[in-house]
Amino acid sequence: MNVLINVLLVLGTVALMEFVAYATHRWVMHGPLGWRWHKSHHEETHGPFEKNDLYAVCFAVVAIALFAAGSLWWGRLTWIATGVTLYGLIYFIVHDGLVHQRWPFRYVPRKGYLRRLYQAHRLHHAVEGREGCVSFGFIYAPPVPDLKRQLQGNKSIRPELRPEVSPRQDV
Structure with missing residues (x-):
């Protein structure tokens, strides 16, 4: 039963992160304050990094804090942190890799x-x-x-x- 609960926590967190990411993207990144970092993502990029990548660092800090809290206080937070991390990996593969072609090779899906x-x-x-x-x-x-x-x-x-x-x- 514990394994099922942990898997559900991970998958539920991944699903919830899409809502968190949507809200953050729409109202923070495209808002007056968040645009300072995100604007770099809507301009031509020079080099492998852009100021917008600092948002990934912020989400990573949240995941690290959840892992730490899970190991110190409540173990289930570790599985929530795993879900946040998995969402970050999916974001990196799909958004940075597939959509923005930040991989060393190019792939455009056809269907x-x-x-x-x-x-x-x-x-x-x-x-x-x-x-x-x-x-x-x-x-x-x-x-x-x-x-x-x-x-x-x-x-x-x-x-x-x-x-x-x-x-x-x-x-």
């Missing part, structure tokens, strides 16, 4: 869930600045046609990335 995730985040970056962006999640992506409709008429969309609303799914 399925990964394609939708890739397109949704590309549409997030179609807007100049912090206002008017769509799709703030990292492992969930709304349907691409819905995002294109939300962007339609937005004056701050980069002209080269202006999406046409059509049944076609490519960006």
